[in-house]
Amino acid sequence: MQNERIKKVRKALDNGCVSSIEFYSDGSGAYFYYLDPVGDHGCPCTVAASFNINEVMEIVAGFRFRQHELLKCF
Numbered sequence: 001m002q003n004e005r006i007k008k009v010r011k012a013l014d015n016g017c018v019s020s021i022e023f024y025s026d027g028s029g030a031y032f033y034y035l036d037p038v039g040d041h042g043c044p045c046t047v048a049a050s051f052n053i054n055e056v057m058e059i060v061a062g063f064r065f066r067q068h069e070l071l072k073c074f
Contacts, residue, residue, distance in 0.1 A: 002055070005049055005051075006051075006055060006058060006059055008034075008036065008047075008049075009032045009034060009049060009051075009059050010059055010063075012032075012034035012035065012036070013034075013059070013060070013063050014063075017034050017035040017036075018032055018033065018034040019033045019034060019035070019046070020032075020033045021033075023056075027053060028052060028053055029050060029051050029052040029053050029055070029056055030050075030051060030053075030056045031048055031049065031050050031051075032047075032048070032049050032051065032059070033046060033047070033048050034046070034047055034049070035047075
């Protein structure tokens with residue numbers, strides 16, 4: 001189950017659908033806010049997913065953040 005959540009966030013990062021990442025002040029993890037095309041109910045929705053710092057490193061490993069580019073989410 002956790003691997004599926006990580007895959008969804010990595011796909012959202014790849015497609016430019018992550019609207020923000022909020023790191024915890026104590027450095028223990030982060031929230032990812034992203035647009036999920038199907039959510040849990042088949043309709044697009046915004047998701048806030050929380051991960052511990054080890055999972056965060058797995059999610060962002062190898063990504064170059066391209067805020068200056070406009071990407072298509074779907």
